[in-house]
Amino acid sequence: MDPKILFLIISVITSGFGIALGVIMPALAQGKATAAALESIAKQPESSGDISRTLFVGLAMIESLAIYVLAISLILLFANPLIRYIQ
């Protein structure tokens, strides 16, 4: 097979599986964090402001992991730097 075609196929498959795997774990982690925050708000409704602010920061931190995977997938699909080594 033409190496360029093979390269493209592998890039697409890698980015597809990468985004799938890379989203599963942050999703689980965000669910856990939100559940814990809701529990503690139910226990102490008076400190809900502090808890939700900290929750948002934590969610942003977790979410950035998924965003890294998205960035890598986008690079693989649209701006792959390695493709020029294939003639």
Added chain:
Amino acid sequence: MEVEEEIAPRVMFHIFKVPVTDTVTTTWLLMAVLAVLAYFISRNLKERPSTWQNIVELGVESIYNLIRSMIGVGAETFLPLVGTLAIFIGIANLLSIVPYLSPPTRDINTPLALALIVFFAVHYYGLTKQGLKYLKHYVSPTPILLPIHIISEISRTLSLTIRLFGNIMGEEIIIAIFAILAPIIIPVPMMAFSIFTGILQAFIFSILTIIYLAGAVTAGHV
């Protein structure tokens, strides 16, 4: 290919052969609108505020309270920086729902510039408030950890950049794909969701800025 053309920055014109993309022109437009608005709202401030003054005071006060709850005394030093970042990023992200305009934050250069402002501001305020004691946290508890401190400084700037860029870019890609598949009505819920994401990202960017500043200016730096 169509999606790529839809979201990549378009070259508007050239100045001395330097291409000027629509990221830059949209940023200029935004700066002009914000500056003019701020000028006219802050002209005759009264004891009994008018409607506009009320709205702006509400925003300023909530940002101020946010900073004060994390930094404590001297919060008003950081109000201009954090407030400008929050307002600029918030309104820039909201441009995704304006026809013919695209948010400047979708180009990775804008988030990088904002994150670099935060990076230098953190060190500047750390050095002015704490003096040379600020540099001591790089070698605490032992000098072996110096590389790790430096890596964490770089990675926090990088993650600020990639987080803002990735969120806005991802949202734009999804809307562009929807618009290519089904141009009527279908993209509207996604665009409504992008309002929420845009505001949330502006909030998170400013919260993280406050946290980094708080870490730099208060003793016992993490």
